[in-house]
Amino acid sequence: MIDKLEFFIALAKQQHFGRAAEECGVTQPTLSAGIKQLEEALGVMLVQRGSRFQGLTPEGSRVLEWARRIVGDARTMREEMRAARHGLxxxxxxxxxxxxxxxxxxxxxxxxxxxxxxxxxxxxxxxxxxxxxxxxxxxxxxxxxxxxxxxxxxxxxxxYSERYQLITAAGNPFSDSETVTWAEVAALPLCLLTPDMQNRRIINQHLGEAGAEAHPTLESNSMIVLFSHIRTGKWSSIMPLNLAETFGFAEPIRAIPIVEPDASHxxxxxxxxxxxxxxxxxxxxxxxxxxxxxxxxx
Structure with missing residues (x-):
């Protein structure tokens, strides 16, 4: 039963019989037969079938919750017994x-x-x-x-709590300020994380609360890319203080606290x-x- 539940979890994740079979290390007919046997054992249809995967039935969505719980418990049991024998x-x-x-x-x-x-x-x-x-x-x-x-x-x-700083080069606007507001930061040429990142959504939220909007001239999902552009002296960014400190910014790079609001997450x-x-x-x-x-x- 556990292997069939693992097949079902993989299918729900991949939403494709072939990719799910590959993930599980079995052939597609083996996976399809396992799903069918699971349906017969439970007495309900789990998958909306057609020429390709069309989604889970309402019963399938409920069974998926149980499958994750059961498979998770089984894996926990195996790992606990292994740790008891061999240590962590x-x-x-x-x-x-x-x-x-x-x-x-x-x-x-x-x-x-x-x-x-x-x-x-x-x-x-x-x-x-x-x-x-x-x-x-x-x-x-x-x-x-x-x-x-x-x-x-x-x-x-x-x-820990993230607190936000303007990271900018000496000589840029606000680089000698003790604090800077979110509205002031919005006017700078910024490099920021991409919109799919929650950090960026947080930044957009606080800029919006200040009546401003982010118009970054560069976006990336890599912090290394952002740091590299800040070091050119031509870009500024908004980053958590703990992150800036970890990368060891020194002169001529400045970290200026952003206030109004002094936000943390x-x-x-x-x-x-x-x-x-x-x-x-x-x-x-x-x-x-x-x-x-x-x-x-x-």
Missing amino acids: AGHVRIAAIPTALAMTPRLTTPFREKHPGVTFSILSRTSIEVLTLLENFEIDVGISYLDNEPLGRVATVPL LVGLVAAHREPHTPLVSALLHQARILAADLSLL
Whole structure:
């Protein structure tokens, strides 16, 4: 039954029988037969069929919720028994919003010192993608905003608050100011994250509250690209203070607090809302709480 539920989860994610079969490492006829057997066992149609995948039935949508819960519990059980035999080891998959990537070493480094048998993959993703990846078991935890857009049913550990700065070169407008307003920042040639990023939506929101609008001359989903353009002295940007400090801006680059409003947004670790969590995820949540306590003292 578990393998058939995994087939169904893959099909719901890929929305294509061939791609779902490839993800599961089986042939398309094997996957299709497994879905059909699952329907027969449950006595309901799960998939709207035609010449191609046409979506889930209402019953299929409900079964998908159960399938994720059951498969998640089965994986947790297997990992817990493996940890009991061999100790905490394995591979941890993390997806983080771009503005939080620079702080991930503060989580992963002490964690691996405690558990040297653990390896990591860290991906840069939008906040929406983080939640989707969690839902589909493609990552173990995410790092994302906690208080700006709906998160759904997830476990969270608040880590720190983002506060926003104008990052600009000496000699540019406002570079010698102690503070700058959101309305003033809007008039500068800005390089910003792309609109699919929640950080950009937050920036647009605060600019709108100030009666202004962002008209960036450059957009990218990479913080490295933004930093590189700021260093030319021809572009300015809006970034969280903790991120700017991590990259070690020095003269002639200035970081000017943005006020009216002096905005902040909470960033933290997110994990699937499931008890018990896998041993690796439980240990990561514990390490995140230690990190949150350390950050609160800064």
